[in-house]
Amino acid sequence: MVMSKMKFNLVEDPWIKVLDKKTTEIKKLTLIEVFTNTSRYSRLSGEMSSQDLAVMRFLLAILTTVYLRFDMDGNAYPWLDKKENFFVEPNKEFEKLRGNKWKKDILLTWKKLYDQGQFSDVVVQYLKENKELFDIFGSNPFYQVTKEEYNKLVEDKKRLTDKKQPGSVSLKQINRRISESGNSQAIFSPRTESTKNELSLDELVRWLIMYQNYAGTTDKSKIKDKEKVSVSAGWLYKINPVYLDGNDLFETLMLNLVLLGNDKDFYLPKPMWEWKNVEEYVDSLRTRICPKNIPEIYTNLSRLIYIDWNDSKHPKIYSAGLPMFNALNAFIEPMATWKIDKKSGGYLPIRRGLNTLGKEMWQNFGLYVKINQNDSDHKPEIVKWANELKRNGFLERDEILSMKMVDLIDDGNASSQMPAAEIVDDLTLNLDVIFDDSDKFYWPERIEQVIQDTQAIGNDIYYLGKDIGNLRKVANPQEYADKLRENFYLRINIPFKKWLTSLSIEDDRDEKIIVWRTKLEKIIEEYEGNILSNISKKDIIGIKDGDGNIINIFTEFNKFKNKVYKHLKKEAL
Numbered sequence: 001m002v003m004s005k006m007k008f009n010l011v012e013d014p015w016i017k018v019l020d021k022k023t024t025e026i027k028k029l030t031l032i033e034v035f036t037n038t039s040r041y042s043r044l045s046g047e048m049s050s051q052d053l054a055v056m057r058f059l060l061a062i063l064t065t066v067y068l069r070f071d072m073d074g075n076a077y078p079w080l081d082k083k084e085n086f087f088v089e090p091n092k093e094f095e096k097l098r099g100n101k102w103k104k105d106i107l108l109t110w111k112k113l114y115d116q117g118q119f120s121d122v123v124v125q126y127l128k129e130n131k132e133l134f135d136i137f138g139s140n141p142f143y144q145v146t147k148e149e150y151n152k153l154v155e156d157k158k159r160l161t162d163k164k165q166p167g168s169v170s171l172k173q174i175n176r177r178i179s180e181s182g183n184s185q186a187i188f189s190p191r192t193e194s195t196k197n198e199l200s201l202d203e204l205v206r207w208l209i210m211y212q213n214y215a216g217t218t219d220k221s222k223i224k225d226k227e228k229v230s231v232s233a234g235w236l237y238k239i240n241p242v243y244l245d246g247n248d249l250f251e252t253l254m255l256n257l258v259l260l261g262n263d264k265d266f267y268l269p270k271p272m273w274e275w276k277n278v279e280e281y282v283d284s285l286r287t288r289i290c291p292k293n294i295p296e297i298y299t300n301l302s303r304l305i306y307i308d309w310n311d312s313k314h315p316k317i318y319s320a321g322l323p324m325f326n327a328l329n330a331f332i333e334p335m336a337t338w339k340i341d342k343k344s345g346g347y348l349p350i351r352r353g354l355n356t357l358g359k360e361m362w363q364n365f366g367l368y369v370k371i372n373q374n375d376s377d378h379k380p381e382i383v384k385w386a387n388e389l390k391r392n393g394f395l396e397r398d399e400i401l402s403m404k405m406v407d408l409i410d411d412g413n414a415s416s417q418m419p420a421a422e423i424v425d426d427l428t429l430n431l432d433v434i435f436d437d438s439d440k441f442y443w444p445e446r447i448e449q450v451i452q453d454t455q456a457i458g459n460d461i462y463y464l465g466k467d468i469g470n471l472r473k474v475a476n477p478q479e480y481a482d483k484l485r486e487n488f489y490l491r492i493n494i495p496f497k498k499w500l501t502s503l504s505i506e507d508d509r510d511e512k513i514i515v516w517r518t519k520l521e522k523i524i525e526e527y528e529g530n531i532l533s534n535i536s537k538k539d540i541i542g543i544k545d546g547d548g549n550i551i552n553i554f555t556e557f558n559k560f561k562n563k564v565y566k567h568l569k570k571e572a573l
Contacts, residue, residue: 006201008136008202008205010142015205016034019043020040021041040248043252044249049422050422061294062127064298067106067109069082070082071112074121074125085129085130086125086126094266107392111392111394140273143212144208145278146306154221154222165316167220169318171315217233217321217415229321232303234302235300240336241335242405245404258381261294262384269293271298288325290327301322303321304322331378331381333381335382336380338377356409360489372445373442383434387435390435396431398431398505401429402427409423428501430504432505447503453568454492454567458489462482462485465483465485468539468553492520499519517568524564539553
C-alpha cells in the first residue's frame with residue numbers, strides 16, 4: 001500500500017458516526033455534512049462513549065475557533081482583522097478590550113446560532129479553506145508527524161533507521177476497545193486474533209483522536225527535553241469529564257460551545273492544527289504551561305504519532321510520549337471536576353479509580369452543583385456556562401438540564417494505565433433547581449441532605465450485611481455486605497433520578513422530600529422481604545456474642561430498622 005495513492009480528508013471523507021433521528025440508523029458523515037445538518041442527528045454513535053466524547057471535543061474545538069473569530073454572518077469581531085484561510089490577528093481595538101463589550105458580542109453570536117437551530121456557513125468556509133490541515137496523508141498529516149519530524153524530536157536512541165525501529169505501537173493498541181500491547185493481552189476483545197490489527201481509514205481517524213486523549217503510559221519512546229519527561233497519559237484520561245447533553249446533536253454541541261472562559265481576558269483560539277509547525281507546538285508543551293484557550297486544550301496531543309504506510313498492507317505506527325501541562329487550577333478546561341490539592345491549596349482535576357465503579361453521579365451531587373450559599377468549591381466550568389446562558393435568558397428558567405459523565409478508568413497500574421472500565425452516567429434537573437437563588441428554601445442544600453440521608457441508609461445496609469455474614473459465617477462478610485449495598489443502590493438509582501428530575505422551583509420542599517422518603521421506605525421494605533425470604537434455621541437460632549447475648553437474623557434486622565427509622569423520620573431542615 002503506497003501512501004501517494006491513498007487519500008483521506010476529514011473535511012470531505014465520511015468518518016463521523018452519528019445516529020439519524022428519523023431512521024435511527026447509524027450514518028458516517030464528513031465534517032462538512034455534520035456542521036451542515038447537525039439537527040438531523042440524535043447524537044454521535046462511535047465505538048465507545050469515551051470515543052464519542054473525544055470526537056465531540058474535536059468538533060467543539062472547530063466551532064469555538066470559528067465563533068471566537070467571527071459572528072454568525074462570518075464577519076470578524078471589531079477587535080480582530082480577517083486574514084487568509086479565515087485566520088485573524090488582533091487590531092488596535094484589541095488593546096482596548098475592557099468590560100463586557102466583547103462578551104456581549106460573542107454571547108449574541110451564540111444566541112443567534114441557538115435560535116436559528118443550525119450552524120452558519122462560516123464553519124464550512126473555514127473547513128474548506130483549511131482542508132489540507134485535516135488530511136491524513138498530507139504533508140502535515142492530521143494529528144501525526146512526518147518521519148523527519150519524528151526523528152528530530154524523539155530521543156536519539158529512539159530514532160527510526162533502516163536497522164532500528166523502536167517505539168512502534170500496533171493498531172490493536174490504538175483501538176481502545178482492545179487496548180492490547182505485545183505484553184498485555186485483552187481478555188474480552190471484540191475482535192478475533194486475525195482482525196485485531198485491521199482498521200478502516202475512518203476507524204483509524206476516530207481511534208487516533210481518542211488515542212491522543214486516552215493514551216495510557218505503555219509507550220517506551222518519548223521526546224527529547226532538558227527536563228525529565230513524564231509522559232502524558234492523555235488529558236481526558238485525567239479529568240472525570242462532565243458535559244451537557246441536549247435533545248439532539250446540534251443542541252448538545254451548542255450547550256457545550258463555551259465562548260466565555262473563566263478568565264476576564266479574551267484569548268485568541270489556537271487549535272493544535274493551526275500551529276506554525278510541529279517543533280513550535282512541541283516547544284510549547286515543553287514549558288508545561290496550561291493553555292489559555294479552549295480549542296488548544298481540546299486538541300492537546302499526548303503523543304507524537306508517525307504512521308508508515310509504505311512497508312505493507314497494514315500501517316506501522318510509531319509513538320513517542322509528550323509531556324503534560326501543569327493541571328493545577330487549569331480552569332480553562334470546561335469539563336473537569338475538581339478537588340482541593342492539600343499541598344498547594346489550589347485545585348486539581350478529579351480522577352476516578354476502579355474503586356468508584358459502583359458510585360452513581362447523583363451521589364457526588366456537590367461536585368457539580370453549589371450545595372449552599374457558602375459553598376466556595378470550584379464547580380465544572382461547563383455548569384457555570386449553563387448558568388451564564390440562564391442568566392442571559394438564552395435558556396428557559398424551567399428547562400431540564402442533563403449533565404452527562406463519560407469516564408474511561410484505567411487499570412491502576414502506573415506503568416501501563418490501560419483502559420479497564422468505562423462509566424456513563426447522568427444527572428438531570430430543572431435549571432432553576434440547579435441555580436436556585438433563594439436563601440431560606442435553597443433547593444440544592446435540601447437535595448444534598450436527602451442524598452446524605454439516603455447514603456447513610458446504604459451504609460446501614462452494608463453493616464447489616466456484615467452482621468448477617470458473620471452470623472452465617474460466610475467466607476468474606478465484607479464482600480457479602482458490599483454486594484447487599486450494591487444491590488440497594490441498583491434498586492434506588494432510577495427512582496431517585498426520577499425524583500430529582502421531577503423537582504421544580506415552585507415545590508414545597510418538605511412535601512417533595514416526604515415523597516422520596518415514602519418511596520425509599522417502600523423499597524427498603526421490599527428489600528428486607530427479599531433477604532428474609534431466604535432465612536434458615538441457623539439464622540433464627542443465631543449465635544452468642546461476647547457478652548453472652550443471642551444474636552440472630554431478627555435482632556440484626558431490628559437494629560437495622562432503628563437506624564433506618566432515624567434517617568427516614570428525621571425532621572426537615
